[in-house]
Amino acid sequence: MEVLKSIGLFIQNQILGMKWLNVVIRNGLSAIGVDVSTRIGGSILFFIYDIIKITVLLCFLIFIISYIQSYFPPERSRKILGQFHGIWANMIAALLGTVTPFCSCSSIPLFIGFTSAGLPLGVTFSFLISSPMVDLGSLVLLMSIFGAKVAVAYVVVGLIIAVLGGTLIEKMHMEKYVEEFIRSASGVDIELPDLTITDRLIYAKDQMTGTFRKVFPYILIGVGVGAIIHNWIPEHIIQTVLGNNNPFAVILAVIVGVPMYADIFGTIPVAEALLAKGAQLGTILSFMMAVTTLSLPSIIMLKKAIKPKLLGLFVGICTGGIIIVGYLFNIFL
Secondary structure, X not given: OHHHHHHHHHHHHHHHOOHHHHHHHHHHHHHOOOOOOOHHHHHHHHHHXXXXXXXXXXXXXXXXXXXXXXXXXXXXXXXXXXXXOOHHHHXXXXXXXXXXXXXXXXXXXHHHHHHHOOOOHHHHHHHHHHHHHOOHHHHHHHHHHHOHHHXXXXXXXXXXXXXXXXXHHHHOOOXXXXXXXXXXXXXXXXXXXXOOHHHHHHHHHHHHHHHHHHHHHHHHHHHHHHHHHHHHOOHHHHHHHHOOOOOOHHHHHHHHHOXXXXXXXXXXXXXXXXXXXXXXXXXXXXHHHHHXXXXXXXXXXXXXXXXXXXXXHXXXXXXXXXXXXXXXXXHHO
């Protein structure tokens, strides 16, 4: 048992967390005269280390996930979902969301396509909730900072929110609140060509480079914010605002997170810095969920596809679920 634990810690710290990279950069900065014990030196260390670590993980994960995703193009995904009914369909849709786009805005066109193709509304909303909130990339990235237990718990509760949220929308029969141009559209049944392994590798490479170019600015912003939090904001301020002495910390984190636009890769360095300063785990995860699931740009895009009552229900379900999850994590983990 101790051997397995040691192997797990090695994977978390040295492979996923790349602690060795931190040592290399620290020694390199010290060699050129940068004192990493100062605020400026510490900020430089944090910035370089997190940029390299997240970039390496990002490119590797996008390549692997995009290769898997090549087996699930929209039409094939629609056919898969169409074979299931009831809560099973919601569960499959939520799971399918884990191998699809990394941010909320890029999930919406697929949601519209699935809805236009006649899939049940609750099923498409389960997909819409899980796609940005939970993916294979988030599992690995969260493991690199919080460990396997927290990462798996995050993914599981994210899938639960997606399934329950979609099921509730289905039970409330909200189809009339979908815009008419989507309800009247007909799905196009396209016979998909079989891709070779080479085709899939090329597709994965193109997705990796395209996604990297799109999200890298947000990584820079996220790491910059994380460096400021980590080295310039006193620990007692973070603990006062986001620690266990503030009963509204989770709600505050969600309110702050919703207007932001980023994905899991941009929020990781901020979460890492907040954790190091003493913020509660559930509060941090609620912030991450709010940013990735309920970004303001995605809500604006979604407003063109569904009417205000359904949009409000979607936002309410996600917000309520995220807040509940945050408090549960703070209590039990």
